[in-house]
Amino acid sequence: MSTETINKEILRGGQFLVKETKCEDVFTLEDLSEEQKMMRDSTREFVDRDVWAHWERFEKKDYKYTEECMRKAGELGLLGVAVPEAYDGLGMGFVSTMLVCDYISGATGSFSTAYGAHTGIGTMPITLYGNEEQKKKYVPKLATGEWFGAYCLTEPGAGSDANSGKTKAVLSDDGKHYLISGQKMWISNAGFCQLFIVFARIGDDKNITGFIVENDPSNGITMGEEEPKLGIKSSSTRQVFFNETKVPVENMLSERGGGFKIAMNALNVGRIKLAAACLDAQRRIIDEATKYANERIQFKTPIMNFGAIKSKIATMATNTYADESASYRAAKNIEDRIAVRQAEGNSHQEAELKGVEEYAIECSILKVAVSEHVQSTADEGIQIFGGMGFSAEAPMESAWRDARISRIYEGTNEINRMLSVGMLVKKAMRGHVDLLNPAMKVADELTGIPSFDTPDFSEVLSEEKDMIAKLKKVFLMVAGSAVQKFGPELEKHQQLLMASSDILIQIYLAESAILRTEKNAKRFGEESQAIQIAMSKLYLYNAVDIIQSKGKEAIVSFAEGDEQRMMLMGLKRFTKYMNNPNVVALRTQIADSVAAENGYHFD
The missing domain is CATH 2.40.110.10 (Butyryl-CoA Dehydrogenase, subunit A, domain 2)
Known part of the structure; x- marks a missing residue:
């Protein structure tokens, strides 16, 4: 276990809601080691050469070519990244396995599905649940691509x-x-x-x-x-x-x-890996849409110069940035938890199973958020291409269709929304996450006199961090009151759970983007992170809108009279900016940067 892991507080799953996370303690793509960068680059090179360059073959039901690409991935060691070296794998950490899953999956959903099914639910159950004889017999064949x-x-x-x-x-x-x-x-x-x-x-x-x-x-x-x-x-x-x-x-x-235990734990890993598998798809869609918008001339100017197009490109890039930030934050938390358990004497199998299980809430959050963002990104990609986007001759159409399955894989998004809140409540009941005391403090705050002190927002993203703290109060207010009212019957109120989950999802992603940017601004300088700061602000602004809507939906579904009025006033107080950001200016700034680089360039 590294000194870095020992010296930082590793929050338990779900604790991000009630404990402050220091930006120095989150892992970002900018923290990749040289070895990880080499792995990323070799994976991207393979995908560009053998998969993306032949995307039309995947649209023509060329199953043999999918199998051929899988064998090539096996020869490169990409099928055994997560497999221990004792069974002919590379034995790399959880972040590295996420990284390969990310960059190997962007070119086509067909290959991404084949890869994910083989390395995840095809190989992992034996690696993590098999006995020694089973692992020696089967895992090397699976890790090398001899078998699928x-x-x-x-x-x-x-x-x-x-x-x-x-x-x-x-x-x-x-x-x-x-x-x-x-x-x-x-x-x-x-x-x-x-x-x-x-x-x-x-x-x-x-x-x-x-x-x-x-x-x-x-x-x-x-x-x-x-x-x-x-x-x-x-x-x-x-x-x-x-x-x-x-x-x-x-x-x-x-x-x-x-x-059943094997199936459920496989789903936990599958959910965060599915999120990773949607990341490079978003990047590639943004790249293609940006190139097209820069080249497509209408009314004697590239369509990228139009504000309507800039708004789309900015939102696509911003969602991708937040998705990256949250996915790698959670991946490193899992890797650190695995390291702690191994240091405590757990076997590789026990440590990995428990490490992922600890962050099942975050895995469900990521599965929902990133799968929905890749769909909206593909949808906007078609829109930017216009009529050509609807044609099967352009890659936007297939990207949109391939993205659709991601909201069904690994448990539907509806199931995962309800699971994320349900698991959090169960963790609170077991004493793993203290929701009760923070929820009581929020309840007291609602009846108290609000502070009129002017906070100090002089540091980078300080107002945004203050807003995140307030948004957490919204969730605690809604969820605390709902648990108090319904108790164990809460799970029957699915629409309330889903609204609460949307609040939880937006908090986690917005905070992850802000922490990543804050960390990089401190070490690389604010000027170097100007666009990332803009994206963090834009994502938060959009998150506040969602939380306002879902918070109101949740409150009026179960509260009445004075209780409802008080909670709605609290919702308004906790979602109020002191200085509203100029979102049009933010979108323009982000889109101009993407256009200048002819694609997404923040990874």
């Missing part, structure tokens, strides 16, 4: 309710095999994988069990045709049918009934 993996969880009647699957596993008479029978659907990589992670129920067990199943058609395994899909055209997606497929008892993954 797939994950069989979803069934026709079991989607978000993953534990309700009907696939059965029956112990053979001789006790040497389980016979698996059932139907799985939406299985990524099914058409070219050699190994499945399959979830099935033994007897009347409450929870499903995980199994490692080799893909052998002579062993009762058949597949449906490739699914026709809106996007990710060259991602192999098939139904898989098991008919008394024999699986050696030693291929049970973890313990009997442990499958």
Whole structure:
């Protein structure tokens, strides 16, 4: 464990809401080591050469080319970044695995899906839950690309309710095999994988069990045709049918009934990795849209000179900057937590599982925010291209379609919104995050006399940091009152949870952007961060708007009379700027910088 990790306070998951984070304690893309920069650059070079340059092939259902690119990624070591060296992987830290996932995923959703399914839910369950014999037998083949993996969880009647699957596993008479029978659907990589992670129920067990199943058609395994899909055209997606497929008892993954736990923890990792996988897609869309806007002449001038286009480009860049800031902040928190657990004697498996689980709230926040931003970025990319953007001859159309699945993957965004608040409340009840005392202080503040002191906003982003502190009070006010009113029944009030989650999401992303910029302004100088300061201010301004709307929606849904009036007054007080930023000027400043560089240049 590094001295840096030891010397800084590592907040627990969710504590960002009630504890101040120092800018020096957040990790940013500007903190990458030389080794990480080399890994990023080699990944980008591979993607530019073998994936982005051939994006049309992925739109023509060229499944073989997807498989070919996956093999090349394996030869470069990109499939084994997170795999320990003992199993032929690179054994790199969590930030490095995020970095590769980020930059390998930007060119096309088809390849991104194949990569994510293989390295995440195809390989990771064995790495983190397999016994030594299983890891030695299977992980090296997966880490090098000799074999590809797939994950069989979803069934026709079991989607978000993953534990309700009907696939059965029956112990053979001789006790040497389980016979698996059932139907799985939406299985990524099914058409070219050699190994499945399959979830099935033994007897009347409450929870499903995980199994490692080799893909052998002579062993009762058949597949449906490739699914026709809106996007990710060259991602192999098939139904898989098991008919008394024999699986050696030693291929049970973890313990009997442990499958649901494996599935849920795989989703935690998958959520933050999905956020990473949407980042470079946003950058590339911005690059293409900016180049087009700089070159497209209308009314005798490039359309980039029009304020309407500048507004779009500025918002696209600002959202991407905030997404980067929050994703790498959380990734380093996870990496540090893993290091602490290993220093305490936990195994690699235990440390990684618990390290990611600790930040499950942040993982859900990121999954929702970044997947929605990549969709809006792609949508605006089409709009900037105009009629050409709607044409399949330009990459905007495929980017929009590919982005759509990201709001469904790894648990729908609706599920993740409710989970983020639900998990936070549960952490508070366990004493892991003190929400009660801060919420009581906010309640007292609502009935007290407001301070009329003029705060000192002389330092960079000091007013914005003050606003973040006030926005946290909005969440504590709303969530504290809702918990007090509904108690354990809160989970039944889904629209309230979703509104509260939107407040939580905006706080985390806005704060992450501000902390990143503050850190870099202190070490590189404010002048060098002028555009980043503008983006931080613009993101916060937009976040305040969202929080005002969602805060009001939440308050009027459960509070009445004097309580409602008091909370609405509090909402107004906590979202009030002392000095409103000139958002038109901010957008113009950001867009002009992006236009001058002919693309996104803040990573």
